[in-house]
Amino acid sequence: MPDFGDYHHFKRVIQALPLKQSYERDDLLTDGLLMDREGGLSMYYAPHNEVVQPSARVVIVGITPGWQQMELAYRTFKQAIQQGLPEEDAFRHAKSSARFAGAMRRNLLQMLGDLGLHAELGLPDIDSLFDDNCRLLHTTSALRYPVFSAGKNYTGHQPPLMASAFLRTYALQLLNRDIGQQTLRPLFIPLGRTVEEVFRAIVQAGTLEASQCLWGFPHPSGANGHRHTQFQQNRNEMKRSVAEYFRRA
Template sequence: MIESEDYKRFKKAIQDLPPKNSYSREDLLIEGLLFDRHGDIEIYYAPHNELINPSAGIVIAGITPGWRQMEIAYRTLKQAFGQGLTEEEAFSHAKAAARFAGSMRMNLLQMLRDLGLHHYVGLPDVESLFAPGCQLLHTTSVLRYPVFVQGRNYTGHQPPLMTSAYLRPYALQFIGEEIMLLNRQRPLFIPLGRTVEELFRSLVNSGLIEEGQCLWGFPHPSGANGHRHQQFRQAHDGMLGIISRFFAAQ
């Protein structure tokens, strides 16, 4: 059973969604799934970041799920329920399908492959991290649920996450709750992009995590980040050093 208060709040609206091969924004961006609203900023509930893997040795954190991830999560969840799966199984399927879905996942895997991360954790290839049942990886977003600004995916810039009196507390609350569970294993955190990295710097400064636990400089893998190749090249050697020191200390 999924016991979170957020899921309990939206469970009826999720049950009322008809199963579809594809959902439109009109299907999902509805009052029944609205988590919160502030001016032109809207946060909608989505199921795929509900599950936390406290045994993870690697934690990849993005900014917030986008529309594509939200749609895939709901579509997969409803299909799983239709197949008679339990709540936990259905949420697990939704997470596996939706996390960093599409070209973002391909870009992410390529950069992790170039860093040789799979060798340090004893996997044959980096794709195995995302394989069903792999307990080495936890994926999340500092803003756990999809955020839209004027109906568009929030990118962390308008408004800037770290100066937003509305979004920053949510981000610190969401990721802080997860770190309390995750940090028992002292995982390697991979913040995606400068905005998420800035938030993780504040977590280091507050003593929640150690500086050596973070892979600093990892670009956001979105295809919209046209500078990611240059950013990756510039940070490459520094990231290799961080990974080497982190696993040498394990």
């Protein structure tokens, strides 16, 4: 079983959580699940990013899990444990349910499908990329664990991620760890400009080649009202980059 080191710090608190149909913020945004805090920024543990797919061909990287993903991850994890599943399987169920959950996943898949990513990977359709038994995809976040700014979802802007030593340190350390666990030279897809800035710092440091990143992909959040324009502006170049990357691989 993988070493879920961060989980073991919070295991007793998670075990003590009651099983609920849905959790409130007061249930999960507690000192018992707090990982770190600086000023108005708070980082909490969530169980869905513990699983790494080391043989992925594509790694999609968001900013940080939001409240919706955090709540769904806990709910799914607790239900799986209640059903008698081992912790490793519970982590996988939580990740499968929570990663880019809701409208964000639909927006993401629509754009990836438009780029023809599934065809380059030999998949019948883009939805197959998120199938539970698909080992071609690894998903993570620049800030692996949920970060909240003044109690609201952190969106990468207040403060700017790379301008905050607190956030920058976590992002670079955890992403470098994720990158180091990949064995097949996957294509990294940073979602939005904030995550791109983190990846440009990683490329500049020599950890990753610029050609391993798909630049210009907009963040798929419904709150990003410019995503359609951004996608259309970069679509042709991104489509060419995807095709060339996997034909070289």
